[in-house]
Amino acid sequence: MEPSENIQVDFDLAAELAPFVIGGSAYACFQCGACVAECPTAAHVEGFSPRKVVLQILLGDRESFESEDALVWKCSSCFTCLERCPQGVRPGELIAAVRNWLVKKALVPKQLADIYNAVRKEGRTVPRSSAIDRRRKELGLPVVPDAPVDELKSLLPQLDRGKKEKK
Amino acid sequence: MIRKAFFLGCMIPLKYPQIEAAVRLTMPRLDVELVDLEGFTCCPDPIFFKSVDQFAWLTVAARNLTVAESAGLDIATACSGCTTTLAEALHLLKTRPDLVKEVNSRLASIGRSFAGATNVRHLATILRDEVGLDRITAAVKTKIDGVKVAVHYGCHLLKPSEVAMVDDPDFPELQEKLVAAVGAEPVRYPHALKCCGKGCIDRTVPAAMAVEIVESAKAGGADALCLVCPSCFDSFELVQATGKVKKEKQLPVLSYFQLLGLAMGFSGEQLGFQFHRVPVPPGLGSVRGKR
Numbered sequence A: 001m002e003p004s005e006n007i008q009v010d011f012d013l014a015a016e017l018a019p020f021v022i023g024g025s026a027y028a029c030f031q032c033g034a035c036v037a038e039c040p041t042a043a044h045v046e047g048f049s050p051r052k053v054v055l056q057i058l059l060g061d062r063e064s065f066e067s068e069d070a071l072v073w074k075c076s077s078c079f080t081c082l083e084r085c086p087q088g089v090r091p092g093e094l095i096a097a098v099r100n101w102l103v104k105k106a107l108v109p110k111q112l113a114d115i116y117n118a119v120r121k122e123g124r125t126v127p128r129s130s131a132i133d134r135r136r137k138e139l140g141l142p143v144v145p146d147a148p149v150d151e152l153k154s155l156l157p158q159l160d161r162g163k164k165e166k167k
Numbered sequence B: 001m002i003r004k005a006f007f008l009g010c011m012i013p014l015k016y017p018q019i020e021a022a023v024r025l026t027m028p029r030l031d032v033e034l035v036d037l038e039g040f041t042c043c044p045d046p047i048f049f050k051s052v053d054q055f056a057w058l059t060v061a062a063r064n065l066t067v068a069e070s071a072g073l074d075i076a077t078a079c080s081g082c083t084t085t086l087a088e089a090l091h092l093l094k095t096r097p098d099l100v101k102e103v104n105s106r107l108a109s110i111g112r113s114f115a116g117a118t119n120v121r122h123l124a125t126i127l128r129d130e131v132g133l134d135r136i137t138a139a140v141k142t143k144i145d146g147v148k149v150a151v152h153y154g155c156h157l158l159k160p161s162e163v164a165m166v167d168d169p170d171f172p173e174l175q176e177k178l179v180a181a182v183g184a185e186p187v188r189y190p191h192a193l194k195c196c197g198k199g200c201i202d203r204t205v206p207a208a209m210a211v212e213i214v215e216s217a218k219a220g221g222a223d224a225l226c227l228v229c230p231s232c233f234d235s236f237e238l239v240q241a242t243g244k245v246k247k248e249k250q251l252p253v254l255s256y257f258q259l260l261g262l263a264m265g266f267s268g269e270q271l272g273f274q275f276h277r278v279p280v281p282p283g284l285g286s287v288r289g290k291r
């Protein structure tokens, strides 16, 4: 659809996404494209544009989102679009909301699931290694304290990745 | 004396401890005391973790804030990712009572409660606003004049700007000022404000983004890339180590705290240059060059 046509908003998808939206609003978007010019992902990934993501939300175009390799996973969360948007849409934040919604449907790229689980189980995204322990010693640095994993486990629910998680 | 809770995060202590070493060597000379508190976890990561569950992200960030609150200290970080997570969480919780309620009901299960009694700043910002540029210049012992440094800002030190409140996101000066304060020469190049690519989930795109920046900085006449974020550090070291940038176009990658350390007279070895994948040349105080 061209931006000039009237947009028939799909309120169902917007309502489904609403609980995941912390900031921003797709409804305020007038499809000006100011968010696209300096989007690094748009410059590198064919077909990606924050303007289009917002339009797809408004149109309720679920198909373009519902897969683990959907374009919406390519955003690099640089937040340049938040600076550019004259309407306070916060496209980068809406993309995070779409991702949260996809995760609830068990559509989550492995890279993300691994990071969530690492924080849940070890409290950190980078595992300890003996090589780094040696470097720390050489640099005269103290041992990295253990993270309070008990607290994290009670705060963070287990991630459901559908069938893929069972290994 | 400036006292802060030192929030280390994950990348610095567990992947690039040379950045931590540089921070711990340099800050005391500027009368900044960094207090190590028990109980911090991953901030958590503002891109991938947040993409999985924003409310979990906010809850874990709020939990980290409560650790500093209990100690009665503000937080200092050396990572733009940690800064953006903690500062954004704080901003959300200070402006959205509904989120405070939700988060505190979750935190109650571990006997914690967010009160909003702490603040979060990147050490780069603290150097400018609390330590002062003059004080930095006064602490310089070794002249590194003539070293041309391409500043890479990284996204999350500055953006979203209404949360970061650090500098103009389009015309920032913070890092140039910090570099000039130690006597090096800041170099501006077209890609100075571009994203390093770290946050993009793709097989080829992140490397392409990082290569563009390195080549642009090199073409701008820089001797080194200088930055304040371990994720950017990781992007530029990895992309060059894996041969995606030709040898003659490569640039050593330095954390600003390492540059500051050099200027204060610490050796390349103390600052961990021996662990860099792109060798730091003699003029920049490399351990190899000094032997």
Ligand code: SF4
Residues within 6 Å of the ligand: A028, A029, A030, A031, A032, A033, A034, A035, A036, A050, A051, A054, A084, A085, A086, A087, A088, A089, A090, A091
């Ligand atoms: S800048 Fe804002 S209003 Fe313009 S297209 Fe992007 S999201 Fe819509």
Ligand code: SF4
Residues within 6 Å of the ligand: A035, A038, A039, A040, A041, A042, A049, A050, A074, A075, A076, A077, A078, A079, A080, A081, A082, A091, A092, A095
């Ligand atoms: S946050 Fe995502 S959509 Fe927005 S400018 Fe950055 S890469 Fe593009």
